[in-house]
Amino acid sequence: MKHEADIESWLQLCLIKGVGDESIRRLLVAFGAPAAVLTAPVAALERIVGKSIAKHLKFGADPDRINVTIDWLRDPTNSIITLADSDYPSQLLNISDPPPLLYLKGRRELLNAPALAVVGSRNATPQGLSNAEAFAESISNAGICIISGMALGIDTAAHQGGLRGASASIAVVGTGLDIVYPARNHQLAHKLAKKGALISELPLGMPAIGRNFPRRNRIISGMSQGCLVVEAALRSGSLITARQALEQGREVLAIPGSIHSPLSKGCHALIKEGAKLVESTQDVLDELNYSAAQKNPSTNEPVDNELSNENTRLLMCLGHDVVDVDTLCVRSGLTVESVSAMLLTLELDGQIASLPGGCYQKITK
Structure with missing residues (x-):
């Protein structure tokens, strides 16, 4: 019962409109726990976050939103991870703006597994898709979970490869976990929920809004030891993730491509800036200082099938x-x-x- 009460107090704090993550973190530092924040005098709140936010805090969260979330938690595959939870991803605690609360659907134990972000273009070439899937499967078999954003293109291929491997895959999405976006990935989302995991910092019911996707990228890179970019144009959102990874002290890796392909120019730019040029799974493992327990045959150089x-x-x-x-x-x-x-x-x-x-x-x- 105590755990349920704790979760409800976290929801009451985090679902208040007009109170952002930074304010929530400052309040938690000052008062120690959500319940203490919610019962604090207005004057004490104003000293930490100012009058406007203190007013929102006293107004409280919409009880309907809390009840919907409590009902969602009745499904044993669903859970909420807070900053006070021992299962909160330890890698995320090291970034400048960790989300106070995460919604999780799937395997909780993956949250602190060794992980690699694999990102790239939504409009990938067939070779890019093949590379993403093959690398993700091989890296997953080496003991590293694959994290991406469940977008079409490279993200989807990376999840598929990661799920086929031994260490599964995590999708960090830009909507509430009761919404599948894009809709074409409904089957993939089901597989991730069963064998891997889906994560969001956004409340249930949150639709696909453009500004939320670049922000969720910090979680993709923040949960990972490194970020592998497979294909990306010069203005690709994948480069945002890569640069966030760099700011967070993560390794940045990129697969080169044709000098004539627009989808290779983002990767080439990253390599010029110091990203690790990747040609094989072993390049990734070496850069992460990770030694696989068993070498997977897919780490070898690819060979063509016999033809006439x-x-x-x-x-x-x-x-x-x-x-x-x-x-x-x-x-x-x-x-x-x-x-x-x-x-x-x-x-x-x-x-x-x-x-x-x-x-x-x-x-x-």
């Missing part, structure tokens, strides 16, 4: 950059008809991917 001589020749002509059919005809000396037929075979075999504008890209597995 003609298809192999065309694959070599394709190289690793995006290329169109006309260029392939020039490089290979083959007709448009022959090249088109071979490209279809290679695409069905999963060796290449077709891109907008009639272009193709080799997929390294």
